[in-house]
Amino acid sequence: xxxxxxxxxxxxxxxxxxxxxxxxxxxxxxxxxxxxxxxxxxxxxxxxxxxxxxxxxxxxxxxxxxxxxxxxxxxxxxxxxxxxxxxxxxxxxxxxxxxxxxxxxxxxxxxxxxxxxxxxxxxxxxxxxxxxxxxxxxxxxxxxxxxxxxxxxxxxxxxxxxxxxxxxxxxxxxxxxxxxxxxxxxxxxxxxxxxxxxxxxxxxxxxxxxxxxxxxxxxxxxxxxxxxxxxxxxxxxxxxxxxxxxxxxxxxxxxxxxxxxxxxxxxxxxxxxxxx
Amino acid sequence: xxxxxxxxxxxxxxxxxxxxxxxxxxxxxxxxxxxxxxxxxxxxxxxxxxxxxxxxxxxxxxxxxxxxxxxxxxxxxxxxxxxxxxxxxxxxxxxxxxxxxxxxxxxxxxxxxxxxxxxxxxxxxxxxxxxxxxxxxxxxxxxxxxxxxxxxxxxxxxxxxxxxxxxxxxxxxxxxxxxxxxxxxxxxxxxxxxxxxxxxxxxxxxxxxxxxxxxxxxxxxxxxxxxxxxxxxxxxxxxxxxxxxxxxxxxxxxxxxx
Numbered sequence: 001x002x003x004x005x006x007x008x009x010x011x012x013x014x015x016x017x018x019x020x021x022x023x024x025x026x027x028x029x030x031x032x033x034x035x036x037x038x039x040x041x042x043x044x045x046x047x048x049x050x051x052x053x054x055x056x057x058x059x060x061x062x063x064x065x066x067x068x069x070x071x072x073x074x075x076x077x078x079x080x081x082x083x084x085x086x087x088x089x090x091x092x093x094x095x096x097x098x099x100x101x102x103x104x105x106x107x108x109x110x111x112x113x114x115x116x117x118x119x120x121x122x123x124x125x126x127x128x129x130x131x132x133x134x135x136x137x138x139x140x141x142x143x144x145x146x147x148x149x150x151x152x153x154x155x156x157x158x159x160x161x162x163x164x165x166x167x168x169x170x171x172x173x174x175x176x177x178x179x180x181x182x183x184x185x186x187x188x189x190x191x192x193x194x195x196x197x198x199x200x201x202x203x204x205x206x207x208x209x210x211x212x213x214x215x216x217x218x219x220x221x222x223x224x225x226x227x228x229x230x231x232x233x234x235x236x237x238x239x240x241x242x243x244x245x246x247x248x249x250x251x252x253x254x255x256x257x258x259x260x261x262x263x264x265x266x267x268x269x270x271x272x273x274x275x276x
Numbered sequence: 277x278x279x280x281x282x283x284x285x286x287x288x289x290x291x292x293x294x295x296x297x298x299x300x301x302x303x304x305x306x307x308x309x310x311x312x313x314x315x316x317x318x319x320x321x322x323x324x325x326x327x328x329x330x331x332x333x334x335x336x337x338x339x340x341x342x343x344x345x346x347x348x349x350x351x352x353x354x355x356x357x358x359x360x361x362x363x364x365x366x367x368x369x370x371x372x373x374x375x376x377x378x379x380x381x382x383x384x385x386x387x388x389x390x391x392x393x394x395x396x397x398x399x400x401x402x403x404x405x406x407x408x409x410x411x412x413x414x415x416x417x418x419x420x421x422x423x424x425x426x427x428x429x430x431x432x433x434x435x436x437x438x439x440x441x442x443x444x445x446x447x448x449x450x451x452x453x454x455x456x457x458x459x460x461x462x463x464x465x466x467x468x469x470x471x472x473x474x475x476x477x478x479x480x481x482x483x484x485x486x487x488x489x490x491x492x493x494x495x496x497x498x499x500x501x502x503x504x505x506x507x508x509x510x511x512x513x514x515x516x517x518x519x520x521x522x523x524x525x526x527x528x529x530x531x532x533x534x
Contacts, residue, residue, distance in 0.1 A: 051447050075451045087445045088452075090473035104453030132477055146452070 007057035035206035036231035041189035079152035085143035309398035327390035
């Protein structure tokens with residue numbers, strides 16, 4: 001388990017970025033860190049991966065405090081994909097980028113995995129191109145593929161859907177779901193409520209460096225008051241289900257249940273005549 | 277390390293009477309402080325006293341922004357260069373057949389270290405307390421062409437960002453298993469060189485973006501530019517300028533007749 005215990009972090013100048021934050025990521029679990037800009041999502045990610053040292057509190061990785069482990073040991077077990085992918089690349093080709101960390105960690109014979117990930121993220125035709133010539137969305141996908149290449153036990157994704165088109169989003173959603181099924185712990189920092197609503201993970205809502213609420217996405221995202229205090233808009237499905245409830249139709253914000261409610265309504269002539 | 281050095285260059289908005297001084301006065305104070313550390317090179321005790329005075333002056337001036345702590349952090353980041361100064365001194369002593377384990381060696385080396393730190397801090401005082409806009413106005417008041425002024429202020433503005441980016445790249449590569457704490461100097465150097473590739477590429481990209489932004493804002497459309505921010509010396513500026521010039525002139529006189 002990857003765990004943050006009562007973590008407090010202050011930036012130079014005394015600005016408190018995290019204040020008494022607790023977070024637990026179990027194997028096979030997806031946790032979405034949500035909150036508006038400046039809520040402390042990225043800072044928490046950097047603390048979890050050991051890039052920032054908390055002022056108080058601790059981060060525990062599978063029973064060992066992270067400060068007692070070498071950066072290489074931590075990196076081998078926790079893969080972190082930063083928000084801006086540009087700082088990650090420096091080699092001549094996409095394929096070389098994929099292989100670089102494998103060499104550092106002494107992992108041989110991973111060509112099959114590299115090719116699979118390139119295919120999965122729609123990058124196989126770009127394998128010989130310079131990573132600097134890729135578009136923003138392609139770079140982001142490559143940064144995720146690069147981290148997954150060494151098969152870390154925990155994966156931290158900072159704003160993974162930033163700049164992604166439909167197929168990019170689908171590939172990322174599919175990857176997160178696969179990682180969950182493989183028994184890996186995944187943390188996704190995002191304010192993309194629609195994406196989180198589709199994934200339906202555990203949600204930890206942050207605001208000004210504090211945890212506002214934790215729970216299943218279904219509960220947290222449908223709490224209008226909570227979402228408002230975190231400066232986030234609820235997902236479309238929640239808005240639609242609220243509108244339906246106002247019309248006297250009891251439903252949830254889960255997309256499949258919403259669809260069946262709407263389908264039932266459309267078949268109901270009486271309702272259609274009344275609200276036309 | 278890079279972010280600590282960046283702290284030495286980054287301007288922070290501060291409210292203090294000394295900080296509100298005209299930037300030209302602050303530039304002169306910086307030059308006076310810097311020159312004082314240079315002209316008093318001997319004897320070591322005097323050099324150490326002057327350098328300490330410079331450090332205290334800057335430290336006290338910036339006290340209101342808790343800069344003392346920041347300065348200490350920066351000095352710690354400069355420890356590599358300080359160690360290099362010590363190494364050069366040891367080599368100098370040894371090649372002259374002298375014993376470096378003497379009080380004289382300690383006095384000379386510590387005065388040089390103090391001078392080194394004081395010289396850097398005296399200039400960082402100017403950059404810490406003068407905004408890029410004020411710096412541009414100062415350079416314009418020296419009748420420098422606007423293109424050069426703009427290039428220089430842009431460099432000052434981007435230097436801390438550049439250093440921050442180096443740190444970001446090093447962090448990203450550390451997360452891909454690159455060992456920056458290796459004791460093998462060749463390996464370490466190679467890792468640092470690799471870190472520079474994305475930084476240089478990003479800097480080039482940023483310069484193109486900046487050029488586009490300037491074009492969009494019609495940079496250079498008017499030959500004779502006017503300025504919104506015009507510098508004017510106030511009474512307090514003149515008083516501080518006179519006092520510091522008098523102190524500096526006495527120090528120079530003292531040095532000439534010592």
